[in-house]
Every structure is written in C-alpha cells, then in structure tokens.
Amino acid sequence: MKTLYSVDKASMLDINEIIRLRVALLKEVHEIQSEEEENKIVNATKSYLETEISNNNFVSYIAKSNEEVVSVSGVSFFKRPPYLENLQGIEAYILNMYTLPNHRNQGLARQLLEKCIKECKKRNVKRIWLHASKDGEALYRSMGFEFKGSEMELFL
Structure with missing residues (x-):
C-alpha cells in the first residue's frame, strides 16, 4: 500500500519538528559532531525560527505521514542592494531541504x-539561491537551478 502524505506550510506549532529534521540533516552531513554542538544548534535554531516565522522572513513547508513530519524545506527572504539582474534586490535562500531516509524517492x-x-x-x-548536497543536485537542476561557483541559483 502506498504511503499517503500531506504537504502544508509550517506554523509556529511545527518549530520543534522543523528543528528535529534540521538536526537529522546536519548529522547526516557531519556538521554536528557532539551533543554539545547539537544543543547549541537546537537552541539557536529555535530562537531564529520563533522570530523569523512570526515576522514572515522564513517560511517552511513540511510533509507529514500519519501526523509525523517526514520531510522539510525552508526559505529565508531578504533584500540586498539592487544589481542589474535584480533591480528590486529581493532574494531568497533555500535551506533545510531534508527527507527522512525511509521516505525518500517519493517526490516529497x-x-x-x-x-x-x-x-x-x-x-x-x-x-x-542555495547550496546543494550531492544528493540534491539533480533535483535542483531539474527545477532550473544552475551552478554559480559553490552555489546554485535560479532567476525568476
């Protein structure tokens, strides 16, 4: 039987789940090496999300299976000085794209x-723009992102 997923915009009530998957991602890519580092990331991320979700500078979408968050995304919005390709200066950084291993290859x-x-x-x-893992590169390319140095970008 195929697993059913729901995909929704995350709310303040989902912060702990966003953090849980962020920690899983950071452990998978070996950016968290100890319990002390994990605690620092958890506390700093919680503070960031409480502020930035409430002021609408950070948006996350989550996928759930049986009420468990199994996949997460994040996008941080900011404005920088204008340049020729972006005279308004409005940009977004995609981060925190992560799916639990047993829910991968489902299109989440x-x-x-x-x-x-x-x-x-x-x-x-x-x-x-974003920084892609090796596993994520094919998806981002298929969505129109192109490499520029160490990052990938998409102009809308």
Whole structure:
C-alpha cells in the first residue's frame, strides 16, 4: 500500500519538528559532531525560527505521514542592494531541504521545493539561491537551478 502524505506550510506549532529534521540533516552531513554542538544548534535554531516565522522572513513547508513530519524545506527572504539582474534586490535562500531516509524517492522534496518557489514568485523574489548536497543536485537542476561557483541559483 502506498504511503499517503500531506504537504502544508509550517506554523509556529511545527518549530520543534522543523528543528528535529534540521538536526537529522546536519548529522547526516557531519556538521554536528557532539551533543554539545547539537544543543547549541537546537537552541539557536529555535530562537531564529520563533522570530523569523512570526515576522514572515522564513517560511517552511513540511510533509507529514500519519501526523509525523517526514520531510522539510525552508526559505529565508531578504533584500540586498539592487544589481542589474535584480533591480528590486529581493532574494531568497533555500535551506533545510531534508527527507527522512525511509521516505525518500517519493517526490516529497520536489513538492516542497515547488511550494518554496511558488512562495518566492508570490513575493516577487528575483533570485533564489542555495547550496546543494550531492544528493540534491539533480533535483535542483531539474527545477532550473544552475551552478554559480559553490552555489546554485535560479532567476525568476
């Protein structure tokens, strides 16, 4: 039987689940090496999310299976000085794209990324950028992102 997933915009009530998957991601890519580092990340991320979700500078989409968050995305919005390709200076950084291993290859990351891009279009973002893991590169390329140095970008 195929697993059913729901995909929704995260709320303040989902902060602990966003953090749980962020920690899993950071452990998987070996950026958290100890319990002390994990505690620092958890506390700093909680403070960041409480502020930035409430002031609408950070948006996350989550996928759930049986009420468990199994996949997460994040997009941080900011404004920088204008440049020729982006005269409004509105940009977004995609981060925190992560799916629990036993829920991968179900199209969840694509669905979450599509929602992030739609949110960016709604906000008149001109440039979206991210740092891709090796596992994520194919998805981002298929969605139009191109490498520029060590990052990938998509102009809308």
